[in-house]
């Protein structure tokens with residue numbers, strides 16, 4: 001059955017017409033390396049080619065004839081060394097795939113500087129066939145632009161997942177370390193196919209028990225499972241761990257006993273997991289413990305952990321997602337205010353992990369002002385793959401286009417052209433891309449078929465943040481469904497429009513944080529009793545008789561001043577602020593004239609309506625594509641599109657009705673009254 005378990009690694013046979021051609025290009029798999037990574041590479045090539053070519057593919061250590069697929073490194077293959085491939089400068093993870101001649105045979109060589117590079121190349125070679133690209137004259141050279149490409153799981157030790165919409169956790173702590181579910185191997189394959197090279201196994205809010213010996217043994221077993229695939233494991237270090245699982249009475253980062261405790265803990269972990277990646281930390285955020293509890297600062301806290309990990313080569317990812325309702329100012333300013341003063345004070349193996357926007361994974365936010373603002377501190381990006389504020393697993397929203405918008409935003413950190421992508425890639429010694437996972441124990445991994453595309457897009461963009469969202473979507477559709485343009489083109493178009501559609505029915509024109517409290521699924525613009533001012537939707541939209549929007553210019557919170565001058569200037573003035581961010585930066589009267597000629601009020605209502613209509617259009621489009629899809633994956637998607645249509649209507653109706661109670665204005669002519 002096509003339940004989605006195989007993700008984009010389906011390897012179904014190519015069509016009859018193309019079979020002869022592809023069979024000639026891949027007759028056997030050859031490698032002289034015997035490492036664990038070479039073994040899984042060979043297995044994947046055999047599995048992929050046998051499936052795609054509908055025949056058994058043999059393996060060997062020497063080339064027997066035309067069509068051999070030789071993989072390895074110059075160090076473990078004389079043939080590869082002799083071919084003088086352009087491997088210099090590709091680093092340990094880059095690869096070259098080349099159609100070549102060796103010993104008078106026409107072969108395909110897949111080479112890396114390490115076995116992991118060759119593994120990535122093998123997945124790429126299979127992808128070319130899956131996408132039905134020609135493979136007889138290959139000359140592919142690729143290397144990641146970002147060093148640490150990580151998933152962050154918000155999985156708890158009790159197997160629940162914070163903001164997880166695809167069932168429970170795939171990490172079964174109960175049966176580990178004795179039993180490793182085979183699923184974890186498929187998880188590693190899927191990640192390796194995208195070049196993801198690390199994973200944080202547990203929630204940033206999780207308990208410190210994960211650092212106790214029993215759990216370390218379980219983690220070690222997972223690390224053993226992932227190692228051949230080039231994936232390192234990382235853990236969350238809860239700042240108060242020395243008090244909770246040690247016997248200390250403080251977690252003060254400047255206390256020598258606390259420092260010694262963390263050093264010993266690091267030594268203990270590395271003893272069990274020699275290539276352990278390091279720690280991810282959420283400190284002094286949303287009530288979590290941290291150095292500020294002791295009058296210390298973020299650098300004190302991060303550097304203490306960095307010092308414990310440094311002898312082993314580990315890193316600390318210190319999250320910049322900090323805000324507190326005790327700071328009586330615009331919440332989105334807090335991270336910049338807390339971190340900017342410490343630029344240059346963090347150890348070399350610390351990376352600040354900054355969410356793409358300053359608020360919290362909204363359908364649209366401007367890029368965080370921290371990108372480019374901390375040039376003497378490693379600064380990486382955190383994206384949320386799981387759709388906490390974007391309709392969970394039931395709404396079809398492709399995030400590739402959202403992330404592309406962030407990466408291509410110009411920070412002006414070093415003049416025009418300093419895009420967020422460039423700042424992340426070039427500003428740092430250690431580069432990082434982290435994605436909050438949407439993976440759970442559902443058969444289809446992500447809770448829907450189309451959410452698999454977001455995992456896929458994250459991996460591709462982590463490898464190359466300048467990659468194009470539409471090209472990634474096109475690849476995903478071909479690999480996941482089929483390579484038929486009659487199907488692919490409309491589906492890619494649907495995906496590419498889907499994020500703007502969600503923005504329109506949820507938070508058009510730069511509105512944000514309008515979701516119902518705590519669940520973050522449906523509309524709640526009227527909520528003003530969420531327990532904290534900075535959780536209230538009313539705090540963010542600021543609608544009243546006079547107008548709507550959050551003034552973040554000099555007459556308001558002046559958050560704009562955190563951006564580099566050209567950006568600050570652009571967002572300061574209403575006329576130069578892009579309309580899709582208008583109400584994020586400005587409070588405007590309801591009769592403010594928009595580019596369309598409509599008033600702000602009419603435009604707002606129009607956008608909500610467009611959002612709802614576009615969801616219906618997606619449903620109609622999908623219905624037409626039924627002949628091209630298996631029944632099971634067609635049905636779940638069609639059903640979810642119906643849920644999305646129901647929800648989009650609710651969003652539109654509730655939001656329009658609520659804001660009308662503020663504006664007191666009639667609906668633009670021809671608009672349906674909220675039901």
Ligand code: GCW
Pocket residue numbers: 154162163204205282286321360361388
């Ligand atoms: O997005 C918000 C979520 C919390 C989350 C927090 C964070 C893990 O609502 O569930 O906690 O951000 O990123 O730390």
